[in-house]
Amino acid sequence: MGEKSAEVLIPGPDEPPTARRSSAGPSTMETERKLAEVLADVVCVERVSADSHFFEDLGANSMVMAQFCARVRKRSDLPSVSMKDIYRNPTIRNLAAALADATSTPVDGHTLTARSAQSAVTAAEAPVTRASTSAYVLCGTLQLLAFLAYSFVTGLVAARGYDWVSNGAGPFNIYLRSLLFGGSGFLVVCVFPILAKWILVGRWKPGEFPIWSLTYLRFWIIKALLHANPMIFLAGNPLFVLYLRALGARIGKGVTILSRSVPVCTDLLTVGEGTVIRKDAFFLCYRAHAGRIQTGRVTLGRDVLVGEKTVLDIDTSMGDRAQLGHASSLYRGQSIPDGERRYGSPAQPTDIDFVRVEPAKCGTLRRAWFGAATLLQLFLVYIPLGVGGMYMVLSWVPALDDRLNPDDVDSFSELLTDSLYISLVLFFGLVVGGLVAVFTLPRLLNLAIKPDRVYPLCGIRYAAQRGIALMTNIRFFTWLFGDSSYIVHYLRALGYDLTQVEQTGSNFGTEVVHETPYLVSIGRGTMVADGLSIINADFSSTSFRVTRATIGPHNFLGNNIAYPAGARTGENCLLATKVNIPLDGEARENTGLLGSPSFDIPRTVERDSRFDHLRTGDELRRHLTRKNRYNLRSMAFFLCVRWLHAFVLTAAGLATLNLYGALWYVIIACYLAFTLAFTAAYFALVERCIARFRPLSPRLCSIYDPYFWWHERMWKVPDRHVMVFNGTPFKNLIWRMMGVRIGRRVFDDGCYVTERTLTTIGDDCTLNIGTKIQCHSQEDGTFKSDRTTLGAGCTLGVAAHVHYGVMVGDHAELAPDSFLMKGEEVPPYARWGGNPAAENPDAPGRPFGVGPAATTATSPAPGAAPTVS
Numbered sequence: 001m002g003e004k005s006a007e008v009l010i011p012g013p014d015e016p017p018t019a020r021r022s023s024a025g026p027s028t029m030e031t032e033r034k035l036a037e038v039l040a041d042v043v044c045v046e047r048v049s050a051d052s053h054f055f056e057d058l059g060a061n062s063m064v065m066a067q068f069c070a071r072v073r074k075r076s077d078l079p080s081v082s083m084k085d086i087y088r089n090p091t092i093r094n095l096a097a098a099l100a101d102a103t104s105t106p107v108d109g110h111t112l113t114a115r116s117a118q119s120a121v122t123a124a125e126a127p128v129t130r131a132s133t134s135a136y137v138l139c140g141t142l143q144l145l146a147f148l149a150y151s152f153v154t155g156l157v158a159a160r161g162y163d164w165v166s167n168g169a170g171p172f173n174i175y176l177r178s179l180l181f182g183g184s185g186f187l188v189v190c191v192f193p194i195l196a197k198w199i200l201v202g203r204w205k206p207g208e209f210p211i212w213s214l215t216y217l218r219f220w221i222i223k224a225l226l227h228a229n230p231m232i233f234l235a236g237n238p239l240f241v242l243y244l245r246a247l248g249a250r251i252g253k254g255v256t257i258l259s260r261s262v263p264v265c266t267d268l269l270t271v272g273e274g275t276v277i278r279k280d281a282f283f284l285c286y287r288a289h290a291g292r293i294q295t296g297r298v299t300l301g302r303d304v305l306v307g308e309k310t311v312l313d314i315d316t317s318m319g320d321r322a323q324l325g326h327a328s329s330l331y332r333g334q335s336i337p338d339g340e341r342r343y344g345s346p347a348q349p350t351d352i353d354f355v356r357v358e359p360a361k362c363g364t365l366r367r368a369w370f371g372a373a374t375l376l377q378l379f380l381v382y383i384p385l386g387v388g389g390m391y392m393v394l395s396w397v398p399a400l401d402d403r404l405n406p407d408d409v410d411s412f413s414e415l416l417t418d419s420l421y422i423s424l425v426l427f428f429g430l431v432v433g434g435l436v437a438v439f440t441l442p443r444l445l446n447l448a449i450k451p452d453r454v455y456p457l458c459g460i461r462y463a464a465q466r467g468i469a470l471m472t473n474i475r476f477f478t479w480l481f482g483d484s485s486y487i488v489h490y491l492r493a494l495g496y497d498l499t500q501v502e503q504t505g506s507n508f509g510t511e512v513v514h515e516t517p518y519l520v521s522i523g524r525g526t527m528v529a530d531g532l533s534i535i536n537a538d539f540s541s542t543s544f545r546v547t548r549a550t551i552g553p554h555n556f557l558g559n560n561i562a563y564p565a566g567a568r569t570g571e572n573c574l575l576a577t578k579v580n581i582p583l584d585g586e587a588r589e590n591t592g593l594l595g596s597p598s599f600d601i602p603r604t605v606e607r608d609s610r611f612d613h614l615r616t617g618d619e620l621r622r623h624l625t626r627k628n629r630y631n632l633r634s635m636a637f638f639l640c641v642r643w644l645h646a647f648v649l650t651a652a653g654l655a656t657l658n659l660y661g662a663l664w665y666v667i668i669a670c671y672l673a674f675t676l677a678f679t680a681a682y683f684a685l686v687e688r689c690i691a692r693f694r695p696l697s698p699r700l701c702s703i704y705d706p707y708f709w710w711h712e713r714m715w716k717v718p719d720r721h722v723m724v725f726n727g728t729p730f731k732n733l734i735w736r737m738m739g740v741r742i743g744r745r746v747f748d749d750g751c752y753v754t755e756r757t758l759t760t761i762g763d764d765c766t767l768n769i770g771t772k773i774q775c776h777s778q779e780d781g782t783f784k785s786d787r788t789t790l791g792a793g794c795t796l797g798v799a800a801h802v803h804y805g806v807m808v809g810d811h812a813e814l815a816p817d818s819f820l821m822k823g824e825e826v827p828p829y830a831r832w833g834g835n836p837a838a839e840n841p842d843a844p845g846r847p848f849g850v851g852p853a854a855t856t857a858t859s860p861a862p863g864a865a866p867t868v869s
Contacts, residue, residue, distance in 0.1 A: 031079070031096040035078065035096055038068060042068045042071060043060055048092060050096075063822055066821065068086075069085075082838035084836055085098065087599065128811055136212050136729060142217055154669070155668030155672065157188075158668055159668060165388070178384040186378070190229060190231055196222060197248070203248060204295055206268065208292045212745070219264070237466075244262075244266055249266040249269040250270040251271045254273050254542065255272075255275050255276075255277075255541070256277070257271075259282075261282050265286050268285040268297045268298065270300065272301045274304075280309045280310075280562075281308065283312040286314065287797065288749050289813075290766060296332070299317040301317075301338065304318045306318070307325045308326045308327070308533060310324055310329060311329040311799050313330060314332055316334050318330075318335065319335070319337050319340070320338045321338060322338065324341075325341070325354050326343075326580070327343075327561075327581070328344055328347050328596060329799075344597040345580075345596045345833075345835040355538075357540050360454055360543035362459075366459070367458045370458035424647075427642070431476075437471065438471055438477065438494065439493050439494065442471050442495075457543060465515070465516065468516050478511060479718075484631035485624070485631065486628075487508045496522065500553065501524060501526070505631070506778070507527055511531045512534075514549075515536050519536045519546055520548070524553040527555075529557060529559045531559045533561070547565045548565060549563060549566075552570045552572075558575060560578050561579060567583065570588060570589040575593050576593060590603060595835050604780070611702035611703075623704035627704060648678065649678070652678075656670075656671045676724065680722070681737070683718050686717055687717040688738070690710075691757065696714075698787060699783065702781055702782065703781050705783070740753055740756045743763035743764070743765065746765045750771070751771040751772070753775075754773070754774045754775060760787070761773075765793065766794070768796055768799075769799075770798050771802070772800075775787065776804055777804055785804055786805035787805070788803070788805065791807075794812050798817065800814045800815070800817065803821050803823075804822050805824075807824075809825075809826055812829060812831070813832070814826070814833065815837075818833045821837070824837070
């Protein structure tokens with residue numbers, strides 16, 4: 001992730017700074033003097049000239065300027081200053097003039113003074129709904145009982161099904177029984193969430209209810225069933241659209257939904273004909289806010305395009321033929337009129353056409369044929385092979401078949417020996433076989449697809465493209481090879497064009513995804529932090545096309561970036577975290593880009609160039625050799641760690657088979673619960689052991705410092721299982737086991753924390769799905785980390801990203817899809833949003849997420865459940 005301290009070289013859109021407090025008409029000269037005093041104190045000099053450049057003359061960086069902004073915000077006699085103001089006005093004189101213009105700008109017909117703004121914000125504050133500890137514990141207990149009941153039913157069905165399949169005579173009879181049992185089980189698993197939704201909830205309506213209440217318990221059950229449903233893997237298939245309709249969504253013909261982010265309150269979702277929703281888009285129809293779940297409508301007209309990594313908050317709408325670009329968001333109450341285009345967070349007007357592929361013939365009949373072919377493939381091939389294959393493994397492997405015989409119970413030593421052999425063969429066999437498969441099968445499918453050629457959806461070539469994307473984005477291998485030199489060899493074998501790449505030891509992180517690996521080119525000297533999504537396939541409602549995406553030489557890409565084909569970036573660019581990659585204008589070179597919409601910043605600062613001597617010549621070769629050896633040991637260590645995990649689960653599974661009999665379904669349910677609990681405890685223990693049970697400390701070092709290599713090892717501790725506990729009190733318990741200092745009754749609906757022991761989360765915080773607290777940053781050869789603290793009662797919106805060195809005050813709110821930069825201090829009860837985040841610039845006195853559309857939502861009486869009927 002890049003350091004983003006910088007001057008704005010090219011002015012961005014004409015928008016006022018986020019000044020919302022002002023003394024009674026201070027003169028510009030007086031403001032200059034006071035700002036200069038504050039800055040001189042921050043940079044530890046006696047005097048600062050009004051014309052001194054913050055970064056070039058004073059040698060400041062973004063961390064220093066964030067401290068300056070925080071101190072200014074604490075002064076009641078000065079206007080509020082954001083980091084965007086600093087970037088656009090990098091001298092005291094320019095900054096004071098811009099703030100003077102902003103404070104005199106009417107807002108809704110009135111000039112906002114400090115007192116009026118503060119009183120408006122105070123009046124608009126919505127208190128956090130604090131659940132009692134007893135309600136918190138009761139909800140967690142009921143959630144646990146619901147999981148155990150689901151596991152019990154699963155065990156019962158699995159045991160009876162195995163008995164029935166095993167009674168078959170001959171391979172064909174076993175195949176038929178596997179088809180019937182597996183197909184019936186698949187249908188039940190798919191239909192059960194639909195029935196549960198209509199029985200427990202009925203029809204969703206706009207409203208809100210407290211978290212940890214009984215109404216929330218029903219909401220969580222439906223959400224958990226939907227997220228565990230196999231239909232989620234059919235995103236992009238017409239069957240997925242039919243499934244959402246069965247759940248109550250109003251979806252027109254010819255809609256393509258590529259995102260696996262399943263909306264929970266489906267009755268509140270309306271999607272017009274011919275609309276396309278790209279992957280990683282959030283359109284949940286609910287959000288968590290200040291201790292309550294709020295539900296609201298998401299309405300999309302006909303022929304709408306929703307880009308990748310976007311967020312549609314509740315009570316948002318897009319008119320017919322409207323478009324929302326990649327890495328953008330609509331806040332609550334925002335709408336896009338018919339035929340207009342928006343991008344940015346929050347969204348702003350643009351002339352860019354994000355539909356970049358011509359239409360093709362793809363009617364209802366073609367979609368129906370494609371869906372039917374998918375079902376036939378599932379029922380006739382995959383499901384029978386899965387069920388029958390499991391039966392054959394249990395029957396043909398002597399160590400397993402013997403344990404199904406109640407008269408043949410082996411000793412404990414024999415059980416361990418069998419577990420050792422089976423786990424070794426299965427685990428390392430799957431690793432080697434998986435590598436062979438991802439290097440060969442997608443290449444065969446790729447023969448059917450030609451670059452820059454338009455193909456209709458729902459055909460053989462579309463199925464080939466989806467298969468390529470599925471097989472070449474297996475997370476295990478990028479996890480294994482990422483953050484090391486070996487990821488370059490893996491991606492090159494996968495199909496990336498890395499002929500010009502030069503090894504740095506950290507060329508790519510552990511999360512790199514794409515639509516096709518065969519049309520990706522990375523320039524020499526380029527480094528990628530993590531979370532890169534390469535968009536090298538374009539989709540319309542009827543067609544798709546794959547095209548080459550090229551990242552220029554000597555670039556650095558921060559975290560969580562959607563990089564589209566045709567991006568207007570060239571050589572030597574810094575692309576900051578969550579930046580909106582430009583698709584128009586001149587190609588950017590020798591500069592940095594920050595924000596959404598993006599604006600220019602300098603490529604680097606002195607702080608990040610202090611280790612450049614380690615990146616060339618003999619110093620690079622010597623340190624790179626040592627780093628490669630260390631990373632190789634880390635990879636071997638974590639393969640053993642994951643194998644040991646598989647060994648324990650295999651031993652427990654064999655012990656379960658030893659108890660095969662009348663109550664086997666109870667044993668299966670206990671095994672499922674044990675698997676989940678053991679996995680969480682095991683990997684938490686692994687992480688704490690690596691850290692020697694000590695907390696991390698803030699650091700500034702080179703990526704060739706052994707400390708950084710050790711820190712990279714911490715990132716490799718598997719943690720995907722933590723998301724299974726989203727929305728339950730058990731996730732807070734797991735975070736505590738992993739070192740997070742987390743308060744009471746925190747609601748975590750899907751937050752990810754990178755450096756656990758550097759993170760503090762206060763009581764009653766509300767963390768939405770897709771949020772990330774990242775206590776480190778990397779740019780080129782420099783690594784930085786620091787603590788991040790969230791005060792009590794804070795709310796992080798959907799997909800919000802919080803950087804390192806951040807202090808968020810009590811009851812503050814960060815809007816959806818926001819990026820809170822390093823070093824920022826958010827005052828208590830403040831409402832911040834945007835990328836980069838700042839105080840609410842659009843609605844002073846009204847918190848983010850309270851738009852005009854929100855006022856129509858029903859307000860329930862305490863304890864009522866207005867969202868269901």
